[in-house]
Amino acid sequence: MKDIYSYSAFLLGILEGIENMKLYELYPLTAIVGQEDMKLALILNVINPSLGGVLIRGEKGTAKSTAVRALAEIIPPIPTEYEESSESLKVIDLPISATEDRVVGTIDVEHAIKTGEKKFESGILAEAHRNILYVDEINLLEDHIVDVLLDAAAMGVNVVEREGISYSHPARFILVGTMNPEEGDLRPQLLDRFALSVDVYGEKDVSLRMEVIKRRLQFEADPFSFIESYKNEQQQLRLTVLQARENLKAIKITDDLIEIAAKISILSEVEGHRSDITMIKTAMTIAAFENRIMVEVDDLRRAASLVLPHRLKRKPFENRTFDSTVIDSVLESYQIMK
Known part of the structure; x- marks a missing residue:
């Protein structure tokens, strides 16, 4: 019995640790110092997902991925005619090693031939529906995978065809790519498909760099209190985005x-x-x-x-x-x- 209690405590400790880790990653968007163009480009895309995504180019350590994940925590999913939600956006990561089948999904052709029924195994694009699809180091992703992503983002639908069998599903997502230009660039044809782009750099102003350091240290010392201190600003941004979605119609x-x-x-x-x-x-x-x-x-x-x-x-x-x-x-x- 003692072993059972010990094991239960151990599991609870792990779960608590996971929750703390998740919280630890959620640095508030409104707490990010500077990088106004990057924050604006991201916010504009969640207000109007039909824009077509954003490419963020810049050196390491400039809060690129932090901003993407922070934004998701305060913005509701992409609205549709039939789907509404009060939850927050999710960030679906697409690893640069992902295969095309993993991205678009696969059709079990053998099952279809034997039974006459389509059996579809969803991929990353299905997971990303109404959320953010985030590709770090997108310039290192294979070109044909980038083509698939941009096509799906433009059409709002993912179509999979295998051996004469076709399957489609909604795929309305906000595509966010980040990259370091020093590691190579995207082809011009692919660059043009991104609605917006932002180049980010480390702050050159000493006072701003000091503020970046101070806020990060405060966050690491007590993430709970730090996040709580920005609660009102975060809520105000959420309400502003929701109002902007309504304003856009007029x-x-x-x-x-x-x-x-x-x-x-x-x-x-x-x-x-x-x-x-x-x-x-x-x-x-x-x-x-x-x-x-x-x-x-x-x-x-x-x-x-x-x-x-x-x-x-x-x-x-x-x-x-x-x-x-x-x-x-x-x-x-x-x-x-x-």
């Missing part, structure tokens, strides 16, 4: 701003029309986030800085960077014309 934008978006894309020499459309949708989402109905010029400016940098055409070995003066010149001419 957002209006003028033809003048649509014309500006087109001119900015042309002068930036980006290919296709995806950048124009994404720029407008992003500007509308920014307005919704700030609890406004009309899109303003500054919304378009901020949207362009998130939409265009990773879409710039680069020649081999060319390190072309985004030039914000293009946006300023177009907006200045617009102001003059007004």
Whole structure:
């Protein structure tokens, strides 16, 4: 009997340890110092999942994965017409070693032939439905796997076909990829499929770096109290996102701003029309986030800085960077014309 009690206590200790570990990982999003563009890009995608995901590029130790997991804890899952939930988003990790079958799922062809019934074993895309699909070091993922992810993200449906047998299921998720550019980049065709991109760096301001250190030490010393101290800010952000989702249905934008978006894309020499459309949708989402109905010029400016940098055409070995003066010149001419 004593052994049973000891074993039960041992199991409870493990479970408590797991819960503590889970809590330990949940550094509050509102406690992250700086990295405003990264936080904004993530928030915009959970307000408007149809944007198409975000690629976060930057050096190690810049809170990339911390921000993704922190965001999930305070935001409800992606709403659908038939599915509502008051729970929080989940972060579904996709390892870079994952096979295509593990990602999209598999059809048991033998079972289908014998019984005439489809038997589908779901993959990571099914798990990610209405949640965040997170790929760390996405630049190291095989290109055909990235293609599958982006196709599913764009269509909201995962289609699996094997030996003439087809199966499909909903796959509406927010794709978040993080990477260190020093370890290689994605092909331009794949870069263009991400709605937004952000380059993150370590803080250069001494006072901000000090604040990063202090908050981290406080969190490690007493994660429970630290998380509790940001409870109100976290709740306010959640309510703001929920309100923004409602605002998005009524957002209006003028033809003048649509014309500006087109001119900015042309002068930036980006290919296709995806950048124009994404720029407008992003500007509308920014307005919704700030609890406004009309899109303003500054919304378009901020949207362009998130939409265009990773879409710039680069020649081999060319390190072309985004030039914000293009946006300023177009907006200045617009102001003059007004």
